[in-house]
Amino acid sequence: MKTFANANALDLRHAVTLAQQAHQDGRTASFAGGGSDLLALVKERMVTPDVLVNLKTIKGLNQVTSGKGGATIGGLITLDALGRHALVRRQWPLLAQAAESVATPQIRNVATLAGNVCQRPWCWYFRNGFPCLKNGGRTCFSVTGENRFHAIFGGGPSYIVHPSDVAPALVALDATFRIVGPAGERVLPAAEFFILPRQDAARENVLAHDEVLASVEVPAPRLGMRSTYHKVLDREAWTHAVVSAAVVLAIDNNVCHDARIVLGGVAPVPWRAHDAERVLVGQRMTPELAAKAGEVALAGARPLEKNAYKIPLTKSLVKRAVLALSALG
Amino acid sequence: MSQQRGGSSSAPIAPMKAIGHATPRIDAVERVTGQAIYTRDVQLPGMLYAQVLRSPHPHARIRTIDLSKARALPGVKAILTHENCQVVWGAGSISGGSQYNDQMKKITKHRRYAFNNPVRFVGDPVAAVAAVNRHIAEDAIQVITVDYEVLPFVLEPEDALKPGAPQIWSEGNVSPNNKNEIEPMTQRRGNIDEGFHQAAQVFEGRYTTAFCHNAQMEPRACVARWEGDTLTVYTPTGGISNCHHDIARDLGMPDEKVRVICQYMGGNFGNKNQNQDADLITAMLAKEAGAPVKLELSRKEDFIGMHGRWPTVQYYKVGVTRDGTVTAIQMRAYSGMGPYRKNSGGIAGIELYQCPNIESRIYPVYTNKTVSGNYRGPADPQGYYPIQSMMDDIAYKLGMDPIEFILKNMVRQPPNATFTNYTLDECIRRGAELFDWKKRWKPRPGSDPGPIKRGAGVAFMAFRSGVGMSSAVIQVDATRRYTLFVGVTDVGAGAKTTMDIIAADELGVAVSDVKVVWGDTDRCPYSVGESGSRTTIMTGRAVIEAARDLKRQIAAEGWPTGDAVLTASASPNPKTPGQVRNCFGANFVEVEVDVELGDVRVLKYLTVHESGRIINPLTATSQIKGGVGMGLGMALHEDMLYDRRTGRPLVTGYYFDRVPTHRDVPDIEVTFIETDDGYGPYGAKSIGESGMIQTPAAISNAIFNAIGRRMTDLPITRDKILGALA
Amino acid sequence: MSKKRKQEISRREFLEGTGAAVIVASAAPALAAQVPAASAAASESSTVPRTTVRVIVNGTPRQIEIEDRWTVAELLRDHLGLTGTKIGCDRGECGACTVLLDGKPAYACSNLAAWADGRTIDTVEGLARGGQLSPLQQAFVEHDAPQCGFCTSGQLMTATALLAGTPHPTPAQVRAALAGNLCRCANYNRIVEAVVAAGSTTGRATQAGGAQ
């Protein structure tokens, strides 16, 4: 590995200051949560920080604090703790399911919520150091190359799919993200945190170099709300979602009152299927309706040469996720 | 595991004292306490660390290499490139791919050096650095600048044979045979035209299999040290004797000046019964630097710089009569060898059928991918899968149960010879019964209602178990303690323990009374090396002969006294004239396919094997289970994909390779039918490759039974399943 | 069957040379704190940021000066002589390097030594106590859980943590807990058998005062 200095952050402000200082000295800095993604990139010299700002030394950012309108989840909570948290499991089961579906126990024991949401793409061109848009180059190799795992929505000029399992769940929950930077704090709806390559092909989210994702706020569940995270993997564990569906439904008397359907593995951002949600709202839940939601969710998908299979796959997954929720009494 | 001794058609075998009883490995404690020393664990005083700079291009001529910045880094002690190191890696490229043949290595035209110019695949070593620590070595290769003239490249064997394809060698892209002629590997029996003439129907098929990496858990490493003109090399090799001789030859040294040590190694799976370029590079760096050097390849380097199973494209034409008798098999195939011929490129499978008329032509083709090499059943799983899929398909088309079709057409006698014994029908019948084939198999494929469909598949094997030369030495001292010297390393299959058990049984003592010395060419006699599933057969036989000799010596001379020892050695070279020695087996699989999601789950996996006498049922069963698990990865996941435009590899580690995890591998039920054909040690036959070679065929056939679609390309991934059903 | 050939095979050093002096990093269970040669070499690059950390390794508190860029795996293997922890990928893709950080399984290759400051690290070398294999190690021996053994340390560490929280796991629980430990020898059945068996003996062993 290239040499770097580890700097333990005492609090959020200190973390931001450490990064800022480095930048002012003409050095580069990276924030490290669990480091499970960052270190791999540093070892490959795809990121070459002079300073690694260690966020894990910040106290109290690994808690779930429940309040009036919901809960605040610290960005430094490990995925393992998130998946096991009793309140999370009870109120937002899809979030716990998404966290539990990530990688392996060893990774979940150190990987953080914020780090998971901010992890870099897992496109094999990017990870193998091809000089593509995400690596500071000017082309995307996947468009005409091996694109079995790439985007069918929202692609161009990069065709990554957003890798995080937790992100679609947070978007489906209408979570908000609290960001701390040199100018102070800003709060954004989860959906606005992620950006498409056409906005900035080098990045996956709105964070500036010296901004930290501090916590996420999850609103309290509405009456009759139920949720699920369905993930398709290419082996039984230790891979990202080929596709996934984060579904939140409010159902009363077998009638759907509210719906969020957010797809993973299909687009460079967690992909909200608005039209499919509209198909459900106000309707009695039936297998036919669930199938229709799946159909509508995939309308307008634009597959590349090798990923058309994702269309029937995701349709079926949405159908099953919706059906699974309507089956929950 | 269940075990049976003897069976309906095979004579019962006589029970023995240590042999045939489950015996934990004699080195298991070292393996569970972290005390086992693997190559990477070796630390020598003053040792330097090495790093290799590898070509980023699939084909390029090196114009210049600028080492000035790297040389200037404090702590850098030696740098090698093609300019100052012209060592030829003999085992890296051999006409015909025939290993262990110095003569062939000498006349090979398409030579592979430790550092090549031009470079011919992404991962080809360009330079190597030794420095005082691993980080400085890594920094140093970052600042080496290489000026490449990029050349056209070709990745797929069929493309490489098209007119106008880039020529990787001036003789063209078909690799020469062991007579240095540009000829495909050809096999003929009977009269193929006549065979098709007799047929009522002729079926054709095209199948492909992927480039799969051995991916053993320990990435390649080496530690080399010179003391004067004597070289010691620590390296993960399954064949210390062959590796030793290869290193001496390649470095132009007498054998006595080289010592190879491998106490433990983290998996073999082929291609480690010779030396590696890493060994030569480390040795030369150590010489140049005047200090011991350790080279540890990264996982990525191991994937792109070492070897995987050759990818293939295979075309079949099969003729059958109305009653389902196969009368003709014609095959044309292409094996992608990478730019050097390291191994044969062969494709097995046709020999599994009794068919009188066959014709096969296999082209070993040069490409600009990583070099292919032997991998657990070198020619087998990638050949078994297509032909057993073809035959399975034909059975359905003729309205026959695939088992009925196999029993009708499988090999019963090898050409112009007999088998030393034959149990294939017993393996199949027994397996079908244990598996409850009639219940699990669907006469109408894809007939399960609903999106989740089950199906059953079968595949079988007949695999070499030949006898041959190996050596062993046994010593006894005045305290009546025995020491067995064998040149095995124990790649994971349990060879040391097997040898110990054989010696103990023959000497009439307990396993713990025999100490085993292994894995060091200065201390151990020749051993054939752990490849080709033959260590138990060949070295095991030598152990028996040495033990018998020792007993004779004791009887004649009495026990040694004082400091004296009695030493017995044996290097038997048995033969089976006029006979072919095979092991046999059959696998039965039940899968569940989710036709909406494209998921394939293996629900039940049952194998019946006849591998002669089982020396240690504990480790033998583990071998079969492990082979099946690996075969499952080959069937469903593993594929070293390349980018077509750049010729660069995309699958460079376990994550993208989707190697099976704990959750992917089901319980594998193993049954042995034990026999003793009078050869090998008490009738023991090969096991190491048996588990893997028919797995992809069996799984693919089960998928067909579940969904009614024939999957013709490995691996059978979700996109292919959903594509076939679309 | 065949007659023994009285062929003299290399009788040279294999009789007398019992292995020249090879210094291998042995799994010193006593954890004698020696400063290995590699550290001295590393200090040649004086500009490299260094930090002193306190860690408890297999029960022994240690204070060590590290380079900030060292991973836990590198610290253990290159600088503490604890080579039982293996590196199969160095990227969080294989599990061979699994150690326990504060009792929880983690990839030693994917954590910086600097981040382990103030924490406990348990490695395979610490599993056996007083020369006695742990019941889990014993089960690994009896059930043939290691083939090549390269993944074994990692499997043992993850399974040790599992058994600490779930003393009698089902096979399905073992598979889920060990999903982050590849075994390329694919000896999965054996490993699961061993962990389940250790689970069923643990209770007994404890009752019997730890005897096994």
Ligand SMILES: Cc1cc2nc3c(=O)[nH]c(=O)nc-3n(C[C@H](O)[C@H](O)[C@H](O)COP(=O)(O)OP(=O)(O)OC[C@H]3O[C@@H](n4cnc5c(N)ncnc54)[C@H](O)[C@@H]3O)c2cc1C
């Ligand atoms: C083999 C493998 C398989 C995997 N499979 C999955 C999977 O199935 N599903 C899945 O979701 N993920 C998967 N991952 C990714 C893994 O989940 C991530 O590595 C992990 O979640 C990242 O968390 P971390 O805390 O370790 O992040 P880090 O590695 O610390 O950081 C990741 C990135 O986010 C930045 N960052 C971290 N924290 C903050 C913060 N608070 N504010 C701003 N920026 C920050 C870092 O600078 C870095 O760029 C896999 C990883 C591996 C190696």
Ligand code: SF4
């Ligand atoms: S999809 Fe994105 S990350 Fe992948 S090659 Fe294209 S630009 Fe690079």
Ligand code: FES
């Ligand atoms: S070496 Fe750490 S996970 Fe492979």
Ligand code: FES
């Ligand atoms: S025992 Fe070889 S990798 Fe697991």
